[in-house]
Amino acid sequence: MATAAAHRTARTGADAPDTATDTAALQHAFDTAVAAEERIEPRDWMPDAYRATLVRQIAQHAHSEIIGMQPEANWITRAPSLRRKAILMAKVQDEAGHGLYLYSAAETLGTGRDELLDKLHSGRQKYSSIFNYPTLTWADVGAIGWLVDGAAITNQVPLCRCSYGPYARAMVRICKEESFHQRQGYELLLALSNGTEAQHAMAQDAVDRWWWPSLMMFGPPDDESQHSAQSMEWKIKRHSNDELRQRFVDICVPQAASLGLTLPDPDLKWNEERGQHDFGAIDWSEFRDVLKGNGPCNEQRITQRRRAHDEGAWVREAAAAHAAKHARATGTTTTATTTATTGTTGEARA
Amino acid sequence: MTATVPATTAALALGDDALVLSHRLAEWAGHAPVLEEEVALANIALDLLGQARVLLSLCGDEDELAYLREERAFRNLQLAEQPNGDFAHTIARQLYFSTYQHLLYAELAAGEGPFAPLAGKAVKETAYHRDHAEQWTLRLGDGTEESRERMLTALTALWRYTGEMFQPVAGLDADMALLETRWLESVTAVLTRAGLPLPEGPRTGAWSAGAGRQGLHTESFGRMLAEMQHLHRSHPGATW
Numbered sequence: 001m002a003t004a005a006a007h008r009t010a011r012t013g014a015d016a017p018d019t020a021t022d023t024a025a026l027q028h029a030f031d032t033a034v035a036a037e038e039r040i041e042p043r044d045w046m047p048d049a050y051r052a053t054l055v056r057q058i059a060q061h062a063h064s065e066i067i068g069m070q071p072e073a074n075w076i077t078r079a080p081s082l083r084r085k086a087i088l089m090a091k092v093q094d095e096a097g098h099g100l101y102l103y104s105a106a107e108t109l110g111t112g113r114d115e116l117l118d119k120l121h122s123g124r125q126k127y128s129s130i131f132n133y134p135t136l137t138w139a140d141v142g143a144i145g146w147l148v149d150g151a152a153i154t155n156q157v158p159l160c161r162c163s164y165g166p167y168a169r170a171m172v173r174i175c176k177e178e179s180f181h182q183r184q185g186y187e188l189l190l191a192l193s194n195g196t197e198a199q200h201a202m203a204q205d206a207v208d209r210w211w212w213p214s215l216m217m218f219g220p221p222d223d224e225s226q227h228s229a230q231s232m233e234w235k236i237k238r239h240s241n242d243e244l245r246q247r248f249v250d251i252c253v254p255q256a257a258s259l260g261l262t263l264p265d266p267d268l269k270w271n272e273e274r275g276q277h278d279f280g281a282i283d284w285s286e287f288r289d290v291l292k293g294n295g296p297c298n299e300q301r302i303t304q305r306r307r308a309h310d311e312g313a314w315v316r317e318a319a320a321a322h323a324a325k326h327a328r329a330t331g332t333t334t335t336a337t338t339t340a341t342t343g344t345t346g347e348a349r350a
Numbered sequence: 351m352t353a354t355v356p357a358t359t360a361a362l363a364l365g366d367d368a369l370v371l372s373h374r375l376a377e378w379a380g381h382a383p384v385l386e387e388e389v390a391l392a393n394i395a396l397d398l399l400g401q402a403r404v405l406l407s408l409c410g411d412e413d414e415l416a417y418l419r420e421e422r423a424f425r426n427l428q429l430a431e432q433p434n435g436d437f438a439h440t441i442a443r444q445l446y447f448s449t450y451q452h453l454l455y456a457e458l459a460a461g462e463g464p465f466a467p468l469a470g471k472a473v474k475e476t477a478y479h480r481d482h483a484e485q486w487t488l489r490l491g492d493g494t495e496e497s498r499e500r501m502l503t504a505l506t507a508l509w510r511y512t513g514e515m516f517q518p519v520a521g522l523d524a525d526m527a528l529l530e531t532r533w534l535e536s537v538t539a540v541l542t543r544a545g546l547p548l549p550e551g552p553r554t555g556a557w558s559a560g561a562g563r564q565g566l567h568t569e570s571f572g573r574m575l576a577e578m579q580h581l582h583r584s585h586p587g588a589t590w
Binding site for chain 2: 191323
């Protein structure tokens, strides 16, 4: 497409703009490309605020994947059948993989994994608050899959059309895997719901505990969301928090009925006029409290993350030292001397 | 496939090795030193769990065998059940075990015994496990002074569990003496490249020789089973 090529030429000008006119031209090319649903790529010019917004969002997403491993890994060693154990191990492994794609996507914007991990460990960047709730029973593994991954998919499917290319492409793969996660959660709960009385009660209890925090995953109501308007304009975000939350509720209600489980909301009912479900008021004070650090597991999650990182420091240092010696010996640079399958560390590449 | 009694003994031994080591590796989830190792260790654990499920199913119901046997009925090597320790201990355990398992499965895959089909698939998986362990042994042995020290400590601590791997197992059609020779050659070569000495000291003893295969385990194994079996045993007869 001729126009697209023209925009790209303008956007990829190798030299930094030295006049206001140049910046205005670049901004115009960027705006035109976004409006035309073209993807912005790493070497394209982009506004600083767009870059910063993406780094913040992708980092928070990556952090959520790796912190999110903890509540589920909590049950791997107690999984009640070998089949369930294999499924759960594969799921937690997928989450580590998602973390890797996302940190790589952030790296294309000029921010490396080490810097982002440092911000996570020091509390300067956040992860999804949902992971500050504990997994108390085996059924919580099912509830996380069905509700938490279900909410995540509702949020993430539109991100496959995000204006930033590397993020959009990472999300395509992530969403495919997440839909497996959601199905395994549903299937796990179905087995429990149709099982013994104790198993059914376990499933109901888990859904009762995870329902409201899952609704909070869509973020504050539209009129209080601080980043939404600009992100919509940049086509990073496609739907408002409340739209996505409504979509999720409408999906879950019939699924809960098929599961033979109830959702803990007495105000939940079909609204014929709107063609959607009405649901009860969300306790936003709880959301803000957990966000502030007062959730049941905030301290525990970040402490475990820091401990794993600190206790692994000597391993990463050894890998880096070995790579450096090897590079000297062979006269090559240390970049990309190893691959993920043989255990590259970000530090080793640094 | 209906396994004969000796084949069942062998399947249980190999199946328990895979089941127990998979469990230990899965304990790393969320604790690994770097994100790539979260993926790699989980990958190895999943391969082993897949092998365990096939092998245990040759002997009976996989879940009954995994969740309802007492400690003394498990036939895994003591090496497989050793706690993770630090990353160096896990890598030393992986080096010793995956070298053995790869050599064994290569031999079984080449034969015509009851394990040839399983071994044909597993030999590809274990080749990767072995490569992973060897690469990390090189990095840690030839990394920093600290990593070298830790690797030496780990290799030495686990050395006494390595003789058991080559005790004969009924139904396992493999030349254990030859396997041991090849294993020693391979481990020696890797350690030499890593600048590490081969540990000294006995590889078998009055208690350790073949003990795990006879149902004698180390203290931490009981706690590992307690955790693994607790939920399943709390709901007798339930399906999951």
